Amino acid sequence: APEPISIGADALLLPQFLSAYEQQLVRAIDTIIARAPWRQLTTPGGRKLSVRTSNCGKYGWYSDRAGYRYVACDPLTGQAWPQLPQVFVEQAQAAAEEAGFADFQPDACLLNCYQPGVKMGLHQDCDEEDLSAPIVSFSLGLPAQFLWGGWQRSDKVQRIRLQHGDVVVWGGEDRLRFHGIAKVAGGNHPLLGGQRINLTFRQAKR
Numbered sequence: 001a002p003e004p005i006s007i008g009a010d011a012l013l014l015p016q017f018l019s020a021y022e023q024q025l026v027r028a029i030d031t032i033i034a035r036a037p038w039r040q041l042t043t044p045g046g047r048k049l050s051v052r053t054s055n056c057g058k059y060g061w062y063s064d065r066a067g068y069r070y071v072a073c074d075p076l077t078g079q080a081w082p083q084l085p086q087v088f089v090e091q092a093q094a095a096a097e098e099a100g101f102a103d104f105q106p107d108a109c110l111l112n113c114y115q116p117g118v119k120m121g122l123h124q125d126c127d128e129e130d131l132s133a134p135i136v137s138f139s140l141g142l143p144a145q146f147l148w149g150g151w152q153r154s155d156k157v158q159r160i161r162l163q164h165g166d167v168v169v170w171g172g173e174d175r176l177r178f179h180g181i182a183k184v185a186g187g188n189h190p191l192l193g194g195q196r197i198n199l200t201f202r203q204a205k206r
C-alpha cells in the first residue's frame with residue numbers, strides 16, 4: 001500500500017487503506033441505509049443541507065431547528081441507530097492506531113452521501129464532548145477535493161484529493177481546524193456509481 005502522508009502535525013492520510021474491504025464496507029452501508037434511510041437535514045437556521053446523511057452506532061449526529069446535537073434514536077423512525085458493523089470498528093481502530101491514537105472507541109458514525117454538484121462548506125467539528133479523541137474518515141466512491149483550512153475561517157485553505165479507499169485520521173492540534181468538501185464532480189464509480197460516501201467515526205460522548 002502507498003505510504004501514509006502527513007497533512008498536519010496530528011493528521012494523517014492513509015491512501016488506499018480500505019482497498020481489501022471495499023465490498024464488505026459497501027454491503028454494510030446498504031444494510032444501514034435500509035434501516036436508517038438517507039435524509040437531508042435542516043440547519044438551526046432553517047436551511048437544508050445539500051449532503052444526505054445517516055448514522056450508525058450508539059449516537060447519531062442530527063440537526064433541525066432545535067440545533068446540532070448527537071441523539072441515540074433516529075428521529076425519522078423512532079428507532080435506535082443501526083449498530084456499528086464490526087468491519088467499521090476494526091478498520092477505524094486500525095487506522096487510528098497507525099496514526100498514533102491508541103484505543104480509539106467510536107460511539108458514533110456519521111454517513112454522508114454526495115451526489116455530483118454537492119459540497120460541504122467550511123466548518124469545525126465541535127459537537128463532541130471529548131475533543132481529545134480523534135476523528136477517522138473513510139472515503140468511498142467518487143473522488144473529492146478536501147478543503148483543509150486553519151483554525152480561523154479566514155485562514156488559507158489547502159486542497160487535498162480524497163479517493164475511494166482512502167482514510168484520514170484527525171486529532172490533537174488539528175482536531176478543530178476548519179474543513180469542507182468542494183463541489184463533487186460527476187462520474188461513475190464501479191462500485192458506487194454517481195456518488196461519494198464518506199463515513200466519519202467519532203467519540204461523541206465521554
Ligand code: MD3
Nearest residue numbers: 112125135137170174175177179198200
Ligand atoms: C478535520 N465530512 O462530516 S471528512 C463532517 O468528506 C465532514 O464528508 C467531510 O467534515 C466529508 O463533519 C470531511 C474529514 C473530516 C472530518 C472531520 C474533521 C476532517 C476533519 C474534524 C476535524 C478536522
Ligand code: FE
Nearest residue numbers: 123124125179
Ligand atoms: Fe466536519
